[in-house]
Amino acid sequence: MLDVERLPNSTGMENALVKRPHIIIVGAGFGGLEAAKKLACEDVRLTVIDRTNYHLFQPLLYQVATAALSPADIAAPVRAVLSKCRNVEVILAEVESVDVEARKVRTTDMEIDYDYLILAIGARHSYFGHNEWEKLAPGLKSLEDAIELRRRILMAFEYAEKITDDAARRAAMNFVVIGGGPTGVEMAGAIAEISRYTLARDFRHIDPSQARVILIEGEPRLLAAYPPDLSESARKQLIDLGVEVRTSTRATNLTEAGVQIGDEFIPCRVKIWAAGNNASFVGKTLGAPVDRAGRVIVSNDLTIPAHPEIQVIGDLANFSHQTGAPLPGVSPVAMQQGRHAARNILRMIRGQTPKRFRYFDKGSMATIGRNKAVADLKFVHLSGLPAWLAWLFVHIIFLVGFRNRLLVLFQWAWAYLTFDKGARLITRNFQSEQRPPA
């Protein structure tokens, strides 16, 4: 076991900080990173633990999966983001559990004491008990997911171009997206766009614009969290792009060969999962009550019962004190909670009482394609071009790091003008790359 206080240090500065309260943030997503920025350079010792070395701008992950952006365009190294303040330490590690009584976070290779903890470790896909579907229909949470989906989508067209069997070719050109929330809507729209525009002239034996994109949603309408008029607008915009939208429809089985929906079997190579989330298992190790999705039920100040030193935020938290329903798993909630948790900890350190959290909802937006989007700005509902421009503006503004913002803007401008998507790479794993010896 390794104790962080005993780690060698090259600067000698940490020793002076040992007496300061030690705050651990687990997870460098939207919530964790906002909290870290608030606490960096304060009179505390801060440790940020994440399983990857980058903060991921998840709302644009579907653009990596559909070859519009490169992984590095939507990811910023956590160390670099937080390098200015010497009181911040970043550890690349996978957290396995929290020992609430001993106030320790356990990773796969060490154990670290904390005075205050912000748990912002997020969620993964839920396959509703069918974990065997994960390999058949990857979701879209990590860069690895996105690169794998990109590979599968591009390979499907390559396969269709080569194969002579009609049924196999049609199956390769069917793309089924399961789940009609923002991710599902964005993926379906983007796949339709690359097949209709980007790839249109590239093949000789198939016509990529004949690809079928089928979006399945269990509820009666898409984007169930949006106002009904925007759901309807999203449906129309998707149909404009050639997407087949099937609401009130559930996938009952998935196989290599395709997707079963009730009596109908849709043969398809590529299946994409956008249907549900499960909070990280680490939440359960707190011993506090969790809901059915594994989210920790938090008090109105984001802490858990009897442990004011533990804040749970973002996709891992079930915060139901405002509207009765849990707040949605979106980045504005996580970011506001991250800042609030950080401020409450600073208040506690100063001997003040923590404040309750209130979410300020500025609205939400989902993009569908070029000039196609929906935006619920609360005071007004937008569709089509105005919504798309609003989406573009917000996403550019919020992209972490000045460099990424310019790069992404440039690539979007290019893609807009030419329909060309630059990141059309089919990459494989290093291990599977080896050739037979000469």
Added chain:
Amino acid sequence: MLDVERLPNSTGMENALVKRPHIIIVGAGFGGLEAAKKLACEDVRLTVIDRTNYHLFQPLLYQVATAALSPADIAAPVRAVLSKCRNVEVILAEVESVDVEARKVRTTDMEIDYDYLILAIGARHSYFGHNEWEKLAPGLKSLEDAIELRRRILMAFEYAEKITDDAARRAAMNFVVIGGGPTGVEMAGAIAEISRYTLARDFRHIDPSQARVILIEGEPRLLAAYPPDLSESARKQLIDLGVEVRTSTRATNLTEAGVQIGDEFIPCRVKIWAAGNNASFVGKTLGAPVDRAGRVIVSNDLTIPAHPEIQVIGDLANFSHQTGAPLPGVSPVAMQQGRHAARNILRMIRGQTPKRFRYFDKGSMATIGRNKAVADLKFVHLSGLPAWLAWLFVHIIFLVGFRNRLLVLFQWAWAYLTFDKGARLITRNFQSEQRPPA
């Protein structure tokens, strides 16, 4: 087996082309792509076969491995590059052999007839009989190689930051590059630069600038193919950057723990192989004589004996008719040979005699770091800033695709001004990414 003439076709245009001579190009590297560009839109039927869906700008691969560029910045989809001419077909497949008598190319899943063949399938690393070293010390030929090396280099610093054991920490911060040709020199320089500048402020328990970068070369000088004064200049520039250069030194053994060179054992986590190449095994299936590196010994018109319809070019060819020694495996040779092979095939189709190939050597250049490079322009030898500017200019000009050129230029400008490298991502394989179920 699948015959390309029987493939379904969506346009009906191919039928009209069936009587035209069918040319197959195997490999879409520098040689193959140049040949394809020359033959596209000519009165022939052209099929380009490659195992990846992109043309790779290999001279910049080391910048992907050292986190300066994203994979998509140096790769252009082959289909998109060649999509304008309807007589070109692109097939994503791995070629296994050539049946010279039957005039067929065999891939893992089909067999295709040709009238003329351009074999430009390149080379992989040679581990001098020690194939078990490949996993210990990856080379740098493919995007997968580069992403894996990037992961290993960045992970070494992460590991060093976490570990308390002094010896293990030192080993993690030793980087051994085996082979002092252009790739080895570029890798050593780039690793030294990121440790001294890019990562300098990001860690708390280690000082990345203390990393040791050791470059091993068996010959008495680096860049053996360059004039001696430039070899010496490269050595000095590397030492300026803090690289330890060891010439006349050979790695006698590689293990997980480090590299043995004679009596000395250098403990190190990251080992990089830049020492030698072996031509693709496909060359041997031609039945023509090959040299010790597996290269096909070609006639002065790039064909093999008794088979004027087969041209062998690039890294796969041993062309010794000009200087007595084989031409080096660099992109200008491959590109000139690609154009020449294409022209000779067009001549033969017209009933003219093929011409002999002559390489026009415009010189060569290798970069070492910011403002550091060597350039042998034949009429003048450059070092330092002038060489670096020449290198920058040539590489920007030759980068395939207008978009990539701008993107790369932008990223270089950014990196130059800020020392920030944007692509510092540690990504894993999709399979190893799965978490334990909740």
